[in-house]
Amino acid sequence: MQDKFYSENWHEATEKFVANASSVGKLRWCVSDKAKYDIPYVLIGNGPHKVVINSGVHGIEGYFGSAAQNMFLTRKVPHLNNYITDNYTIVLIHVINGWGMQNRMREVRDESNMGALVDLNRNFGIDFNQPDKLPQNPAYDLAHDLLLSQPDEKKKKIEIKKFRAKHLHDGVWNAISNGQYKHPYGLFYGGDKPMIENKMAIDIYDNIMTPDAKSLTSIGLHTGLGHFDRKAGRVTGQMLVSHPSKHKNTIFFNKMMSGAVPVTPDENAVLGPTILGDLVDCLENRYENRNIPVYTADFEIGTGEFPKMSPIFKRMDMGDARYDLLHYGRINPITLEHLTESWYPSDTGWRVDALQNAGTMFNALIASMETDRIK
């Protein structure tokens, strides 16, 4: 199962997707002469209710999203009934961040901005026209120097651990990953302009959202949040909704998944989104004036082997990678391997269980389309 769906590089992944997609739907490409990696996507069905599954916003998360989409195309699409294809258009967008995927990076490199690493999922829907009015993240500022300090497996880990203990309950630790626009070499940097990959992704969504669209349900495939128990070969899969429990979108996804996959709300997102510049909130804002339901979430596969230490290692590796790039122009291979393993484990059990989780989610999604629970 593994070899069939997973790939080793972007080219192989894209070839598989294109072959599988063309045999069951209408394949299209989003092409830009400014982007090295074009984005293929496929439309299945002709209905006014749009259901989109995107992958690869974060390159480091590897070929899980691509594998899940290939599984969907070969195992699920052939069994969809006419009711679904008449009422829905299912769209799979394959790998938004091709450069990151090929180069094993979460971000894209922006050569026009001193080679800064830009997290695409902090770059959506941000107004970059007024640089002095960009969102602030003072919590990140507190951690920046420590995260970017000289790599030192032992000392740095202890320091980050201390920082986490001190700031676990005042919101600072969690806010590190919310996005920032002040430190181009910092973590979770959202850039200084819309990235080409973001423009391409939004273009694809605008294309899908024809004037007759009656609803949009969009799910992004991600890895890195949640647990991985290597011994038991068990991996968590959860639907992350960027709204509190009582919000209509959270209620919607709970209904859609009906217990098959846990739905995780964000109780802090009462007044506005917690994460800055992410695709899900951008889509909700972008199509707000259409007055149709827009439901967005991210499906997250767990990779944290040591639930307590994993976030520390992840932050440290991201900081170390930046230190290396700034001082030596390349990332130490050990750091790169740590980064890859902590977002896209090579473990066979992980890969099999991750796909099984995706299959469970897809089944719940299809069942809810059949029974009109998601119109």
Ligand SMILES: [Zn+2]
């Ligand atoms: Zn991600």
